[in-house]
Amino acid sequence: MSSDDKTLRKYDDILEEDNHMPRWWLVILFGSIVFGFGYWLAYHTTDTFPSPPEVYQADVAALKKQRATANPTSEEALTTLAASSEAIAEGQKVYAGTCAACHGANAEGLVGPNLTDKFWIHGASGTAILKAVAEGFPDKGMPAWGPVIGDTKARNVTAYVLSLKGKNLPGKEPQGDPVE
Ligand code: HEC
Incomplete structure (x- = not known):
């Protein structure tokens, strides 16, 4: 069994390495947390971005108006x-x-x-x-x-x-x- 500086552990008689999480994985994890927090701030604490139901209501109102004008x-x-x-x-x-x-x-x-x-x-x-x-x-x-x-x-x-x-x-x- 070759051994470098990685820790080995045994589980069910299988010897496995205990690697660090890959960097790309950590970037995605913490990136999502930061993005999620920013998203929450933007959509739930400010009025700058309309919520999906508001966008929907506005679209429906615009469509009704358009149809009413057309006919x-x-x-x-x-x-x-x-x-x-x-x-x-x-x-x-x-x-x-x-x-x-x-x-x-x-x-x-x-x-x-x-x-x-x-x-x-x-x-x-x-x-x-x-x-x-x-x-x-x-x-x-x-x-x-x-x-x-x-x-x-x-x-x-x-x-x-x-x-x-x-x-x-x-x-x-x-x-x-x-x-x-
Ligand atoms: C000269 C009298 C007269 C005038 C003025 C008049 N109506 Fe009528 N209207 C009637 C009569 C009588 C009926 C019932 C027709 C029938 O028995 O089928 C009726 C029926 C109606 C109905 C259908 C009711 C039902 O039960 O389906 C509507 C709606 C209506 N009128 C609206 C109006 C409006 C709005 C005006 C004004 C722009 C108007 N009428 C002016 C006499 C009149």
Whole structure:
């Protein structure tokens, strides 16, 4: 058995050397510790670097905005619009001037159905409401408002009607089917 200055030890009758950890291995080990600490400092103690969930949220918001701009009459765009207090306020003005006469001052229903309850004849989605506004139901007593008020006002008043969901104001009796 040749012996240099390395220590030998016996385990299960096998003679093995007890070498130092290789330098590259130690560099990786301590390098990772230093990097990990720096990473923790940067991501958890400062606001300089956004966390992955924040990056994700920002991406989703940007995508929604982009889709809403690309197709302002999509369900997604109308839902987004219905979250904008500005659009709702604009829509409420349109409603007061154009719709209140038939649907009641607070949309509780009059000649036209109650728009605050969960019963809908033609559907409760944003696209269904926009279609109702734009095309009306001429044979049922609601004129088409699209050509009169234009696209922007039609979308804003749709946002306003969407914002009434869940209000359930007492008014005209339920018409149509319940939509949860
Ligand atoms: C001249 C009266 C009149 C006016 C003005 C009017 N509506 Fe209507 N609306 C009706 C009637 C009547 C119905 C029911 C149609 C049916 O029975 O199919 C209706 C139905 C609707 C529906 C579908 C309700 C459901 O249960 O599916 C929506 C949404 C609606 N109107 C929104 C509006 C909005 C918003 C405006 C204003 C831009 C407006 N309406 C103006 C008379 C009117």
